[in-house]
Amino acid sequence: MRTPPRLATGVLQRLGHPDDAFIGDLAEAFRAGRSRTWYWRQVLSSVALIFIHDAAQAPVRTLGAATTGWLTALTLFLVLGDATRDVLSQWLFGWNWLDAVATQLWWPLPIVAVLVSYIGFALSGCAVATIHRRHAGSALIAYTVSVPLVLAISAAAVDVLTRRHGHVSGPHALFYTVSVALPDQWRSGLLLAPAVTLVAGLFACPRRSAFEHLRPEI
Amino acid sequence: MADRFLTDFELLVMLAVLRVRDDAYGVPIARAIEEHTGRTVTLAAVYLALERLTQHGLVSFRLGEPTPERGGRAKKFFSVSSGGLDAVRRTQRAFVALWTGIPELKGARP
Numbered sequence: 001m002r003t004p005p006r007l008a009t010g011v012l013q014r015l016g017h018p019d020d021a022f023i024g025d026l027a028e029a030f031r032a033g034r035s036r037t038w039y040w041r042q043v044l045s046s047v048a049l050i051f052i053h054d055a056a057q058a059p060v061r062t063l064g065a066a067t068t069g070w071l072t073a074l075t076l077f078l079v080l081g082d083a084t085r086d087v088l089s090q091w092l093f094g095w096n097w098l099d100a101v102a103t104q105l106w107w108p109l110p111i112v113a114v115l116v117s118y119i120g121f122a123l124s125g126c127a128v129a130t131i132h133r134r135h136a137g138s139a140l141i142a143y144t145v146s147v148p149l150v151l152a153i154s155a156a157a158v159d160v161l162t163r164r165h166g167h168v169s170g171p172h173a174l175f176y177t178v179s180v181a182l183p184d185q186w187r188s189g190l191l192l193a194p195a196v197t198l199v200a201g202l203f204a205c206p207r208r209s210a211f212e213h214l215r216p217e218i
Numbered sequence: 219m220a221d222r223f224l225t226d227f228e229l230l231v232m233l234a235v236l237r238v239r240d241d242a243y244g245v246p247i248a249r250a251i252e253e254h255t256g257r258t259v260t261l262a263a264v265y266l267a268l269e270r271l272t273q274h275g276l277v278s279f280r281l282g283e284p285t286p287e288r289g290g291r292a293k294k295f296f297s298v299s300s301g302g303l304d305a306v307r308r309t310q311r312a313f314v315a316l317w318t319g320i321p322e323l324k325g326a327r328p
Contacts, residue, residue, distance in 0.1 A: 025293075
């Protein structure tokens with residue numbers, strides 16, 4: 001008996017339509033000869049439709065989910081960003097500030113800063129899925145969609161301010177947020193940051209059990 | 219929701235449920251729509267429409283037995299309620315009323 005793609009089923013159980021009968025229908029159609037491409041298309045369309053449905057039904061909750069993610073990320077960067085950077089630099093490269101001042105060896109810093117950025121995005125994705133547990137899928141998608149949008153706007157603002165003033169000053173926490181979307185990181189964060197956020201958040205998303213959607217709202 | 223009109227997709231789903239009758243669960247409903255309209259539908263769209271119709275009392279469902287080919291998951295068999303039938307008739311009447319008297323559509327059957 002053909003087994004439906006496990007990864008797709010896992011995504012469906014966390015982000016898609018919260019109905020066991022729906023998952024059963026997909027499995028039955030797949031075993032009757034539908035292709036893996038068809039299965040994946042059904043799963044992704046389910047994720048998109050559920051997100052659009054939830055966002056239309058509860059726009060405030062959707063915005064709240066994205067806000068939760070950004071507040072978590074900024075708080076993490078603000079409170080733990082530099083400390084994490086220093087610990088990682090020491091651990092990965094044996095680098096510390098005192099030696100760096102003496103030797104003027106600064107190259108490990110930008111590398112570790114990138115790691116700190118992605119750790120922050122991953123943890124904020126987990127936080128959104130955990131805090132908005134009941135609508136974890138839609139909440140996570142809302143935050144994930146907001147990540148490249150906010151990064152692109154922030155990077156554009158940095159570009160404009162740099163052209164006008166030669167430099168940009170601001171709270172250090174913002175550096176970890178926007179640095180991955182800047183040219184010296186090849187703007188890789190516009191793709192990687194939402195991907196990291198989504199994948200990490202998926203691990204924190206509860207798998208929906210049968211008929212959970214029939215339980216009353218708490 | 220006594221006076222509710224159905225959207226075009228809800229009407230397609232209701233008609234498919236009525237057409238498939240006793241075997242009206244997700245897969246045959248989606249297949250019936252595809253076969254009769256030539257329109258590709260996703261199961262998620264069908265389920266979302268059925269969920270909405272169920273919430274409005276136009277459709278009800280019963281659960282079948284779990285089967286191995288469905289990964290141990292039960293089927294959800296849908297049926298149209300009397301309120302659902304009224305909604306279908308009301309929507310049909312609205313369509314026909316709009317349809318008639320349009321010169322460009324003369325000769326076409328609604």
